[in-house]
Amino acid sequence: MTQTPGVTAPDYDVTQPLDIDFAGAFADITAEERAQQLAVRQFVQDEVLPVIDGYWERYEVPMDLVKRMAELDFLRDGVDVPGFPKISKMAEGLSAMEMSRGDGSVTTICGVQGGLALRSIVMLGSDEQIEKYAGPMARGEILGAFALTEPTHGSDSVGLETSAVKETRDGVEGYVINGEKKWIGFGSIGDISVVWARGEDGQVHGYIVPQDTPGYEATTIQGKLSLRAIHQAHIVLDDVFVPADALLPKSRSFKDTGRVLFATRLGVAWGAVGQAIACYETAVAYSKQRVQFGRPLAASQMVQERLTKMLSILTQMQLLVKQMTRLDEAEQLTGPQASLAKYTCTRGAREIASIARDLLGGNGILLENRVARHFADIEALHTYEGTESMQALIIGREITGTSAFA
Secondary structure (H helix, E strand, O other), rough: OOOOOOOOOOOOOOOOOOOOOOOOOOOOOHHHHHHHHHHHHHHHHHHOOOOOHHHHOOOOHEEEEEHHHHHHOOOOOOOOOOOOOOOOOOHHHHHHHHHHHHHHHHHHHHHHHHHHHHHHHHHOOHHHHHHHHHHHHHOOOEEEEEEEEEEEOOHHHOOOOOOEEEEEEEOEEEEEEEEEEEEOOOOOOOOOOEEEEOOOOOOOOEEEEEOOOOOEEEEEEEOOOOOOOOOOOEEEEEEEEEEEEEEOOOOOOOHHHHHHHHHHHHHHHHHHHHHHHHHHHHHHHHHHOOEOEEEEEEOOHHHHHHHHHHHHHHHHHHHHHHHHHHHHOOOOOOHHHHHHHHHHHHHHHHHHHHHHHHHHHHHHOOOOHHHHHHHHHHHHHHOOOOOOOHHHHHHHHHHHHHOOOO
């Protein structure tokens, strides 16, 4: 565990996994799924936790870890890629949980590269595009971004204003893209961006845009207090020309964009479970070895009640993501169900992080105790892939049969 300069090393190790599964939610996973989970956990223990505080504090992307994730086949976020082994949805979820237990930014790197950019190409691209990009992206040779959100269109991304107009330049048929994007992971330090723009038919389509294309200008957003080990960009697209084969041919409307987003929403819930586990592990370790008024904190009734509350919330989260994943495996998961998983788990993670931070007192704000980093990162997790309010409206429409969307 890295140490903050000038701070005495604590006499407890908050990074040791407790393998928490109080209700036996994962007792029936396969040996292969358990092996995948433990492989990610080992990577987190050996390679993420010893260094991630420094990257987070320096606001620096851990490119060495990105390379290692590619080598270990953790970077594609479970997306099926020709030539790579298939991963079950349960193994994909457990991987996200374990990676998030290490760090939210590292999990977001996987989510952006694999869950969004790579998935868009595999799900909506041509055979030629898949052959060109899928393998290299899975191997980390090409880093991708998913450029959907705009400065004035976040939750209402269906109303995006970025445009793509057909044009021929120097005898090459293609599209000219104009607009702006914001909060785009890897948008300023990657190789390609899947840019979502409105075509002349009024529908939203995806286009593969190399980030060195003239007119593509990306600035890394500064001043972030959450997910500091991944960079998001503000992108300006000024008469960016791409050839006709940059269009993802199966991206025919925003519904297809939504298919990509739907496939990632349950992963966000799993990530929230992982971050909640990290906070709970720290609280348990700290309470057992922190002595106040002549006895460990764990001997206090108030502390035991707090730990019980945290475990209760965490267990409910685990059972929920497990059941929703079983539905997903059976191809029965609905949009509102995925929204309920994200809504419930990010709210639960927020509460667990808050209780853990308070239980640790002043030590709760030290990076070396993990809680402060997760406390901040969960705020971003709670917002992206659809805010709490948007998830509530999706669920509310399912409950009432009436849409409250403006």
